[in-house]
Amino acid sequence: MTFDRETLAHKEWLGMLQPVGLIVSSLALTKHQAVLDRSGAIELQSKLQEIVSTAAIPGQIDQGIAYIPDFPNFAQEILKWQPEDLVGAENQPPIPPELELFLSDYGETLKPTYAIPQVGAIRESSLQSYLMLIQILPTGLLLDKVD
16 A cells, blocks of 8 residues: 555644544545645744744753743734734733732732733623633743742
8 A cells, every 4th residue: 555645644643633532534534635734834833933032041041942032923923813812912902900810828919911802702801701811921930949
């Protein structure tokens, strides 16, 4: 049996999904002309390499560990989000105070850096009108360190 590139690509993709329980045949995908667009992946990878930094974090991490220094740029260039998809970003509405949560046991307030509004939702300050809250932490922060 000979394998063409598309069948091999489908087998590779299915191998990544197999633990989740998806049952699809690579031959069925080829028969129904499902095509993986790898040309866009190369361009996307190049953009990602431009956005990601591997610069050293002074006093914490040596050079070589990748991180994203500018999340709004990452969201627009890689995820293809629109500027208005990031509430709290520059030139966008501020984060509503109702999205903050005071943790009395820790004496801290959890406050998102960005909020992702639900598509088509009226811009109201209720949790139901947001799909995701994002908090940007200082680069190199040791999350397991106890204060």
